[in-house]
Amino acid sequence: MKLWASLALSVTLATSVAAEDYLESRQPRLQVFKPSTGCEDNFNISIYHVNDIHAHLDEITTSGTDCTKPQNGCYGGYARIKAVVDAGRKTVKNSLFLNMGDEFQGTLFYSFYGGEKIADTLNQLSFDAMTLGNHEFDHGDAYLGAFLNNLTMPLVCANVDSQDPIVNSTVKPYHVFPQYKLAVIAVTTDTIPSISNSDDTTTFADPIKTAQYWADYVYAHEHVERVVAMTHIGYDVDIALARNTTGIHLVIGGHSHTLLGDMAGAAGPYPTIETNLDGEEVYVVTAYRYGEYLGRIDVEFDPSGKIVSYAGGPIHLTNETAQDADLQAQIEAWRVPFDAFGNEVIGDTTLLLNHNGCKTAECNFGDLICDAMLAYRANQSDVAGCFVNGGGIRVDLPVGNVTRGDVITAFPFGNAVTEVVLTGKELWDIFAGEAAGVSVTNNKAVVTFAQISQGVRMTYNPTTKTLIDLEVGQGGEMSTVDFGASYRMVTSDYVAGGGDNIMPARSDIIVLDTLDEVLTAYIQRVRTVNVPLQGRVVFTNETTPVRP
Ligand SMILES: *[C@@H]1O[C@H](CO)[C@@H](O)[C@H](O)[C@H]1NC(C)=O
Numbered sequence: 001m002k003l004w005a006s007l008a009l010s011v012t013l014a015t016s017v018a019a020e021d022y023l024e025s026r027q028p029r030l031q032v033f034k035p036s037t038g039c040e041d042n043f044n045i046s047i048y049h050v051n052d053i054h055a056h057l058d059e060i061t062t063s064g065t066d067c068t069k070p071q072n073g074c075y076g077g078y079a080r081i082k083a084v085v086d087a088g089r090k091t092v093k094n095s096l097f098l099n100m101g102d103e104f105q106g107t108l109f110y111s112f113y114g115g116e117k118i119a120d121t122l123n124q125l126s127f128d129a130m131t132l133g134n135h136e137f138d139h140g141d142a143y144l145g146a147f148l149n150n151l152t153m154p155l156v157c158a159n160v161d162s163q164d165p166i167v168n169s170t171v172k173p174y175h176v177f178p179q180y181k182l183a184v185i186a187v188t189t190d191t192i193p194s195i196s197n198s199d200d201t202t203t204f205a206d207p208i209k210t211a212q213y214w215a216d217y218v219y220a221h222e223h224v225e226r227v228v229a230m231t232h233i234g235y236d237v238d239i240a241l242a243r244n245t246t247g248i249h250l251v252i253g254g255h256s257h258t259l260l261g262d263m264a265g266a267a268g269p270y271p272t273i274e275t276n277l278d279g280e281e282v283y284v285v286t287a288y289r290y291g292e293y294l295g296r297i298d299v300e301f302d303p304s305g306k307i308v309s310y311a312g313g314p315i316h317l318t319n320e321t322a323q324d325a326d327l328q329a330q331i332e333a334w335r336v337p338f339d340a341f342g343n344e345v346i347g348d349t350t351l352l353l354n355h356n357g358c359k360t361a362e363c364n365f366g367d368l369i370c371d372a373m374l375a376y377r378a379n380q381s382d383v384a385g386c387f388v389n390g391g392g393i394r395v396d397l398p399v400g401n402v403t404r405g406d407v408i409t410a411f412p413f414g415n416a417v418t419e420v421v422l423t424g425k426e427l428w429d430i431f432a433g434e435a436a437g438v439s440v441t442n443n444k445a446v447v448t449f450a451q452i453s454q455g456v457r458m459t460y461n462p463t464t465k466t467l468i469d470l471e472v473g474q475g476g477e478m479s480t481v482d483f484g485a486s487y488r489m490v491t492s493d494y495v496a497g498g499g500d501n502i503m504p505a506r507s508d509i510i511v512l513d514t515l516d517e518v519l520t521a522y523i524q525r526v527r528t529v530n531v532p533l534q535g536r537v538v539f540t541n542e543t544t545p546v547r548p
């Protein structure tokens with residue numbers, strides 16, 4: 001569980017970037033992908049959307065960290081989003097600007113200010129509606145209520161049932177835009193009780209069934225001709241929702257940080273077009289994470305509520321995109337107290353936490369981070385162990401006091417904890433790749449060695465580079481992995497996404513807190529860290545693997 005004081009950040013602590021000269025905004029040229037049928041009774045609307053900004057109020061590098069080297073490129077930031085949306089909305093008759101949640105958690109703007117500066121920013125952006133992400137519940141329902149109370153836009157989420165009086169009265173299942181005869185209904189992930197910190201009395205109903213219920217309800221009870229679903233359920237569940245419902249022709253999502261479009265690395269097309277239970281097209285869109293891209297889709301609805309043409313695509317917000325100068329100045333001013341916050345002592349270490357060699361062998365800093373990650377999940381989930389890339393540890397922590405800033409410098413990438421379920425065979429293959437230095441699945445080099453937690457033991461022959469045994473188990477009772485069994489493992493979103501070629505990439509990754517936050521909380525809890533090398537990676541001269 002998260003404690004207020006335990007929150008750290010995923011930002012480098014250098015003072016704010018000096019204002020640079022930015023080139024004039026280049027308004028995106030929207031390409032019409034599906035031509036209009038030209039019917040006079042049709043209705044056109046431009047929809048801008050963001051999701052999973054995770055407190056990245058200011059511009060970032062492509063990996064999501066503070067942009068301290070502008071000459072290498074800076075992306076996103078709410079000042080750019082505001083400039084593009086404000087300019088774009090002036091050029092069209094009908095438009096909406098929607099927020100799919102997960103504004104909380106990810107940078108010092110949240111760790112230091114909580115929801116305050118986020119709410120201030122969101123209100124200046126003039127969103128027409130917002131739904132709730134899982135991270136909005138990270139401090140419980142009362143804190144969420146205080147945040148929602150500060151927001152001026154309609155808050156929509158149909159599948160939450162909270163006993164908190166403010167959450168209960170501010171969040172509604174749908175919102176109607178009468179001028180557009182359009183309703184937005186919204187749903188969030190029903191996994192929140194196991195991945196965030198919602199109150200024990202708060203429940204989340206099935207998002208797909210709830211969306212269908214409220215879509216039917218608004219068609220029956222409101223003067224609307226079209227329904228848009230705002231979701232925070234992840235791209236895969238968005239697709240399931242699209243296929244398994246009727247009357248919803250546009251799904252705008254978040255949660256899985258999925259990049260859609262025709263750029264390199266995209267997980268699918270923007271929009272992804274699915275077919276619903278009536279055999280009609282449903283358009284699924286989402287806009288990656290951290291505000292690097294702004295979603296924009298222009299749709300033409302026919303009088304029955306179906307989409308008959310569309311244009312648009314994610315807008316890459318780069319250093320060529322203008323910033324709203326007034327908002328950017330506020331954001332930079334909010335950075336001023338961050339340095340002092342970073343100097344706060346969170347605990348101390350009696351031994352050097354070594355990062356040298358973590359890329360090629362077990363290291364004590366690797367033992368510590370994986371133990372912290374495992375402990376973070378162990379109370380909430382049936383996790384067997386942790387593995388994480390050694391290359392993600394960037395600096396040593398010397399003997400003595402450890403500050404927040406030290407931890408951020410060691411884990412500067414904003415990578416977050418996630419869980420993956422792997423069969424024993426898949427786990428064996430991962431570690432056979434570690435031993436060989438070459439992945440068993442794709443025959444390419446494994447970039448950095450995997451650090452492991454307590455409860456995992458890897459035995460290999462360094463001469464033949466063969467994995468001899470891989471054991472898991474708690475309380476000293478270790479046994480060789482069972483090829484047929486499943487193991488829930490803690491790792492980082494970077495590793496689960498194929499980073500350092502440790503495991504085959506997963507596409508639908510649910511991120512929890514960042515590694516620096518998790519380690520900060522762990523050190524605050526134990527206060528004094530005393531971690532010699534644990535000997536979880538054992539060398540042997542054996543040449544024959546133990547057959548699981
Ligand atoms: C909607 O937009 C399309 C594409 O720009 C255009 O061809 C069509 O005439 C518009 N329809 C209405 C009713 O404005």
Ligand SMILES: *[C@@H]1O[C@H](CO)[C@@H](O)[C@H](O)[C@H]1NC(C)=O
Pocket residue numbers: 020021070071072073074318319320
């Ligand atoms: C803008 O970003 C590009 C990389 O995308 C970089 O090469 C260039 O130096 C940046 N320009 C400025 C003015 O910082």
Ligand SMILES: *[C@@H]1O[C@H](CO)[C@@H](O)[C@H](O)[C@H]1NC(C)=O
Pocket residue numbers: 114115116117119143146147150
């Ligand atoms: C709500 O706004 C007040 C006044 O600006 C601020 O003090 C408070 O921290 C905000 N709370 C949250 C949770 O955003």
Ligand SMILES: *[C@@H]1O[C@H](CO)[C@@H](O)[C@H](O)[C@H]1NC(C)=O
Pocket residue numbers: 160161162163167168169171172
């Ligand atoms: C408010 O409480 C009622 C009754 O428990 C419940 O049905 C509804 O879902 C709640 N609304 C929210 C937003 O939690």
Ligand SMILES: *[C@@H]1O[C@H](CO)[C@@H](O)[C@H](O)[C@H]1NC(C)=O
Pocket residue numbers: 239240241243244
């Ligand atoms: C529809 O929902 C059912 C039950 O929730 C699920 O098993 C199925 O996979 C879904 N169908 C599609 C096409 O996603």
Ligand SMILES: *[C@@H]1O[C@H](CO)[C@@H](O)[C@H](O)[C@H]1NC(C)=O
Pocket residue numbers: 001375376377379
């Ligand atoms: C897990 O639960 C134990 C026992 O209640 C508690 O001492 C520990 O602090 C918890 N760990 C975390 C990470 O919350």
Ligand SMILES: *[C@@H]1O[C@H](CO)[C@@H](O)[C@H](O)[C@H]1NC(C)=O
Pocket residue numbers: 345400401
């Ligand atoms: C370590 O931190 C404590 C608490 O902040 C402080 O009292 C002490 O002087 C620090 N020690 C050193 C060597 O900086």
Ligand SMILES: *[C@@H]1O[C@H](CO)[C@@H](O)[C@H](O)[C@H]1NC(C)=O
Pocket residue numbers: 539540541
């Ligand atoms: C492997 O064999 C060599 C040569 O006999 C020996 O020096 C070394 O200690 C052995 N290593 C292990 C891990 O048993």
